[in-house]
Structures are given as structure tokens and as C-alpha cells.
Amino acid sequence: MTAETVLTNARIVLADEIVEGSLVLRDGFIAGIYAGAARSGEDMGGDYIIPGLVELHTDHLEGHYAPRPKVRWNPIAAVLAHDAQVATAGITTVLDALRVGMDEDADLTSDDIRKLADAIEDSVREDRLRADHFLHLRCEVSAPDCLRAFANFDGDERVKLASLMDHAPGQRQFVNLETYAYYYQRKLKLTDRDFKLFCEKRMSESAQNSGPNRVAISAACNERGIVLASHDDATPGHVDEAIEQGVRVAEFPTTLEAAKASKAAGLGVLMGAPNVMRGASHSGNVSARTLAGDGLLDILSSDYIPFSLIQSAFFLGDVVDGISLPQAVAMVSKNPAEAIGLTDRGVIETGRRADLVRVRVDDHVPVVRTVWRQGSRVA
Numbered sequence: 001m002t003a004e005t006v007l008t009n010a011r012i013v014l015a016d017e018i019v020e021g022s023l024v025l026r027d028g029f030i031a032g033i034y035a036g037a038a039r040s041g042e043d044m045g046g047d048y049i050i051p052g053l054v055e056l057h058t059d060h061l062e063g064h065y066a067p068r069p070k071v072r073w074n075p076i077a078a079v080l081a082h083d084a085q086v087a088t089a090g091i092t093t094v095l096d097a098l099r100v101g102m103d104e105d106a107d108l109t110s111d112d113i114r115k116l117a118d119a120i121e122d123s124v125r126e127d128r129l130r131a132d133h134f135l136h137l138r139c140e141v142s143a144p145d146c147l148r149a150f151a152n153f154d155g156d157e158r159v160k161l162a163s164l165m166d167h168a169p170g171q172r173q174f175v176n177l178e179t180y181a182y183y184y185q186r187k188l189k190l191t192d193r194d195f196k197l198f199c200e201k202r203m204s205e206s207a208q209n210s211g212p213n214r215v216a217i218s219a220a221c222n223e224r225g226i227v228l229a230s231h232d233d234a235t236p237g238h239v240d241e242a243i244e245q246g247v248r249v250a251e252f253p254t255t256l257e258a259a260k261a262s263k264a265a266g267l268g269v270l271m272g273a274p275n276v277m278r279g280a281s282h283s284g285n286v287s288a289r290t291l292a293g294d295g296l297l298d299i300l301s302s303d304y305i306p307f308s309l310i311q312s313a314f315f316l317g318d319v320v321d322g323i324s325l326p327q328a329v330a331m332v333s334k335n336p337a338e339a340i341g342l343t344d345r346g347v348i349e350t351g352r353r354a355d356l357v358r359v360r361v362d363d364h365v366p367v368v369r370t371v372w373r374q375g376s377r378v379a
Contacts, residue, residue: 002026002027003026003027003028003375004024004025004026004027004031005024005025005026005041005042005375006022006023006024006025006038006040006041006042007022007023007025007041007042007044007049007356007358008021008022008023008037008038008040008041008042008043008044009022009037009043009044009045009046010022010023010044010046010047010048010049010358011046011047011048011049012033012048012049012348013048013049013050013051013325013326013329013348014033014326014347014348014349015326015330015334015347015348015349016326017326018048018325018326019033019035020035020036020046021033021034021035021036021037022034022036022037022038022041023049023348023356025354025356025372025375026375027375028353028354028374028375028376029351029352029353029354029374029375030348030349030350030351030352030353030354031350032350033348033349033350044358045360047358047359047360047369048358048359048360048361049348049356049357049358049359050090050313050329050333050348050356050357050359051329051333051334051345051346051347051348051355051356051357052090052091052092052093052333052345052346052353052355052356052357052371052372052373053089053090053091053092053093053309053310053313053332053333053357054091054092054093054094054332054333054336054337054342054345054346055086055091055093055094055095055301055302055306055309055332055336056095056136056161056229056249056270056299056301056336056339056340057095057097057136057138057161057163057229057251057270057301057303058086058094058095058096058097058301058302058303058304058306059097059098059099059138059303059304060082060085060086060302060304060306061078061079061082061096061097061098061116062098062099062108062116064077064078064079064081064082065078065108065112065116066107066108066112069107070107072112075115075116075118075119076119076122076123076128078116078119079116079119079120079123079128079129079133080123080128080129082096083123083128083129083130083131083133084130084379085306086131086306087130087131087371087373087378087379088368088371088379089302089306089307089309089310089368090309090310090357090359090366090368090371091131091302091306091309091310092131092132092345092355092356092357092371092372092373092378093131093132093134093337093342093345093355094131094132094133094134095133095134095135095136095160095161095340096116096120096133096134096135096136097136097137097138097163098113098116098117098135098136098137098138099113099138099140100113100137100138100139100140100146100149100150100152100153100162101139101140101141101142101143101144101145101146101149101150101213102140102143102145102149103140103142103143103167103202110145110148110149110152113149113152114152117135117152117153117156117158120133120135120158121156121158124158130371130373130378130379131373131378132355132373133158134158134159134160134161134340135153135156135158135159135160135161136159136160136161136162136163137150137153137159137161137162137163138163138165138231139162139163139164139165139213139217140165140166140167141164141165141166141209141210141213141214141217142166142167142168142202142205142206142209142210142213143205143209144205144209146209146213146217147213147216147217150217150220159224159226160226160227160340160341160342161226161227161228161229161249161340162217162221162226162227162228162229163228163229163230163231163249163251164213164214164217164218164228164229164230164231164242164245164247165231165232166206166210166231166232167232168202168203168205168206168210169199169202169203214241214245215245218245218246218247221246222246227248227249227339227340227341228242228245228246228247228248228249229247229248229249229250229251229270230242230245230247230249230250230251230262230267231251231252232251232252232253232254232285233250233253233254233258233261233262234253234254234255234257234258235255235257235258236257236258236261238258239258239261239262239265239267240261242262242267243265243267247267248267248268248339249267249268249270249299249339249340250262250267250268250269250270251270251301252270252271252272252285253269253271253286253291254281254285254286255285255286256286256290256291256294256296259286259291259294259296260294260296262296263295263296263298268298268299268335268336268339269291269296269297269298269299270298270299270300270301270336270339271288271291271297271299271300271301272288272300272301272302272303272308273288273300273301273302273303273305273308273309273311273312273332274302274303274304274305274308275287275288275289276288276289276292276300276308276312276315276316276319277308277311277312277315279319288300289316289319289320292316292320292323293320293321293322297331298331298335298339299331299332299335299336299339300312300313300316300331300332300336301336309332310332310357310359310366310368311365311366312328312332313325313328313329313331313332313366314328314359314361314364314365314366315364316328316331318364330347333345333346333347334346334347353373353374354372354373354374354375355372355373355374356371356372357370357371357372358370358371
């Protein structure tokens, strides 16, 4: 039996324009897009209809599983809580970013991470989830256990993306040691002497492990068809290394120079939606607004605040000249979907999945009113 839904009296955000009209959804796909109101259907009251958001890098799940030091929540319950939050923020496809390789500040183990992955995969099989969930492996290449932890995902077909990151002092995000001290010394409550020893240990691990781990993981991902992302590139040399390793997405470049080199090389440049909303990086690196204004921004990620993704899509055009709403929406839907090879979603177009979000804007804040995944209401 054919399942059909008509949404009428909507402002439909297409790839390059906004159409006031109607949408026909049939059997989970977009069957028609029409200007003007339909004779019958669900009245959207002039609200926007945008594609379901596609999130490539959120580590928000770990906070649900380990909400306090040494506290572990039921992993399925943690996944369900996380799923509900992302879906009600308009995210219909999410890559849950799970850490691979534990550094000094990790309260989790590799076994914890595999439990979370198993809970995601079990919940997908049992149809518990509102959003479509895949995995993103955040590979801390400086960590001694990185390759061992990466092996926990051998043969896991839900892995769509792996990022190569090194958070050791003096590297990439933390080239400035004062910034590193502000972030880690305060977080770990270390004395100056203990902090110095901590830095020396992390730098030694980076020197020993980062190079071999980058090579091994990139080779494995290229063989398995997993999309690779670089992370916190700061120099053209970092970008050259990324290109050599087969990277396709440049996550959070820390400098304008690195973003320009990444864009010139054809990499998808990803920045944080919280950076857009705040107007600055929390660690003092280049502003996402600056990159957007220079035509260097392709993809936005909610990073640590799920709602920031849809918020930034409706805000970016207000603070950056020349960015239209369709262009901003593409940064949270079409562009991230295509970056990882999901070409069946991410844009409102006949034949694509009916992953959609109904949005009203009140006082410059988007209000998510309805979310559909494959034509079925999930929020």
C-alpha cells in the first residue's frame, strides 16, 4: 500500500532557491515539488521545510554514557538519550564520533567505546532510533593504544569516517602552549611541575606514535573505503601530509593559511557551528565566520552542542555577507552528506529520501516543529 503525505503552504529550501509551495512524500522519498498551495494536505503555515541535517562530528554521546567521572550509564539508554537530542535538533543522519586511542584526560577505555558502538548497532537493528546513525572514529594518533583500539572496529561496516588527530602540546590545535596550559592544566588540576612532566610525556608519545599510526590507519581506511579526515591542520605542510594520506575532509583547520590550502586541494573544509555562533574558536584559532566570508567553508558540525547546527544555518547569513539561506543549509545537509558518499539525502529533490525538518524562526532562533526521516515523523 502506497504511503503518501502532502505538505503544503511551506517555504521549501531547495539547493539554490526558496520556493513557496508544496511537497509530496511517497514511500519514504520526495515524489514532487510544486509552487503554490496544494488543494489538500498538511498546512505548514508558511514555515520553512529544509533537508534533514547531516552531522559528521559530534562526540556528544560520550557525555551521556559517562556523565560524571567514574559513572557509567546503561549504553543503550545513553544512545537513546543522545538520539532523541540530535533528532529534535533536526539531525536525521549522524556520525557518532567515538574516540580511538586514549590520552591523559580520558575517563573512558577502549572497551567502553566498543560497548557504545555495540549499543548503537543493536539499536539500529532493533529500530529504536529516530535518526540514522553511523560511526566516526576519532583516532588520537599520538596515543600508544591507538592501533589496538582501531582494531576493535575491523569489519565494522557502520564506520563511515575516521579522523587523524594529535592533541599533544605543540601540535596543531595547541601550537600555542599557553592555550594548551589553559585547557589542560586547569582541567586536570596539575601543578606547574606536574604539568611540565605531563607535556613532556605527551610530546614524547606524539614523536614516537603519530607518524606510524597515521600511515597505518590511512592505509586501512583507504583499503576499506572509509572516508578520511584530517584534524586541526595548521600549516600547508599538514595539508600536504593529509593529501598524501588520502584525506577528503579537513576538520577544524586552525589557521586561514591551512584552510586556503585545504580548499585549493579540493578537500571539504569543516568547521564548528559553535564557532559560528560565538564568532570565535574556543581555543583561539581561526573564526568560522572568517572562512565563510572568504568562501573557504563547506561543512558545519555541531561538535559539542547538537542544536548549534540548525542554529548556525539560520544565523550564518545574518553575520556573513553573501551567504544565502540555501547556501548555509547546504553546509549542514547536502555538503556533509556528499562528503561521505551519502548521495540519497541532504537536499530537497525528487527521488531523494524524505528526510525533512519543519522550522519556524522566532526572534532569530530556529524552532524545530517537525522532523521526518524517510517520510515518517520521528520528532
